[in-house]
Amino acid sequence: MADHSAGRSKVKLSIVGAGAVGTAIAYACLIRGSAGALALFDTDADKVGAEVLDLNHGTQFAPPCRIGGGADLDVTTGSDMIVVTAGAKQRPGQSRLDLAASNVALVQSLTPALLERSPDAVVLFVSNPVDIVTHAAITATGAPPGRIFGSGTVLDSGRLRFLIADRAGVAVENVHAVVVGEHGDSEITLWSGVTIGGVPADVFVAEDGATFDAATRAEISQQVVHSAYEIIRGKGATNLAIGLSTARIVESVLRDQHRVLPVSTLQSGTGDSAGVCLSLPTVVDGRGAGRVLEVPMSDEERAGLRESARTLREVQATLEG
Structure with missing residues (x-):
């Protein structure tokens, strides 16, 4: 054994x-x-x-x-x-x-x-x-x-970081950003916590003058949600990026790396997300998915997460009830 x-x-x-x-x-x-x-x-x-x-x-x-x-x-x-x-x-x-x-x-x-x-x-x-x-x-x-x-929103978060880095003109490794909630249409971009080289996104100005105003943030969030549909329309399936992102999750377990990743776990406690599986930053190690981190969110983001959990709860009740 x-x-x-x-x-x-x-x-x-x-x-x-x-x-x-x-x-x-x-x-x-x-x-x-x-x-x-x-x-x-x-x-x-x-x-x-x-x-x-x-x-x-x-x-x-x-x-x-x-x-x-x-x-x-x-x-x-x-x-x-x-x-x-x-x-x-x-x-x-x-x-x-x-x-x-x-x-x-x-x-x-x-x-x-x-x-x-x-x-x-x-x-x-x-x-x-x-x-x-x-x-x-x-x-x-x-x-x-x-x-x-x-696997949750690990790939979604990777897509988000790529889009932000591309607009900011920096390496993707210097962008810290996360998508939470459902892996799907109701997922939430936590813009309140996005940093680019340590600079909050809402005050960052790229070398060419590009910024991350409300319209730009909404556009990028929509691109993250719909990018899979675009890839499927063009080639029939998304597979290469999910292959790489899954390998990262695998290594977090097999090498006991204690990485913080937005994987989908059964949420516990008495909060709005309790009883459903959705993604929040979670410590992943040799035992699997461990502690879920308490991430600061704006009121709007927290309301979005509640709505995402409600959507998932309704589907679960329909299929497993």
Whole structure:
């Protein structure tokens, strides 16, 4: 049985689903050296076999990693961490709520089966709608707090930082900004806490005179929300950036890094967000998603977060009630 004590180097990562997102995550983790062993599972035996072969052909050019996989869920046995990307695809005429219902049913049966084979694994959900399926997985298993969590708004926050950095004319590493709430249309940009090289966004002036006035902030927030739709319209799926952002989350767990990331966790306590899975800055380490930080927010941002939680709570009640 794997030892999940903090500080121990964890080695086996399993990825459930060998579609565009799952294979992008596997590729990112391979070239970054995120794990010592990778296992891919997919119900399409030919597809997963081809992806495993293709990845193995590149192992000479990447950090050492053992790669296997197949169409039998047993390939995930003994995992230290499992990333779930599997889920039904939205069909023409199918509502998002219908899609959510399909994926909730899937994770309710899949997650217990995964934990039966890897009882100590940390499980990360990337499947959409991520907040809803993460809540369903936690409910279906009764897992300890933080052992199951979702990728949340980590990628959304990356998109936000890129857009701010591009306008400000600075490196993206010098921008600190976070998106919270639902990974979706009701997500909230915490502009009150955005800094650019330590300078608050509302007083920052770029070399070319560009500023972050109310109109610019609203425009950037809209771009963050709608950028996925733009990518899907152009190439059919978002996969490369989610592959890289997921690799960062994986490394936070497998290397016990204690990174603060806006992942989706089951919120506790008596606040407006209690009982739903949504994203807030959270310490991610070898045990999974840990302490949620109390982030200062403006009254408008806090109201937006309450509305985001209400939206998620209503969908959860519809699907799991």
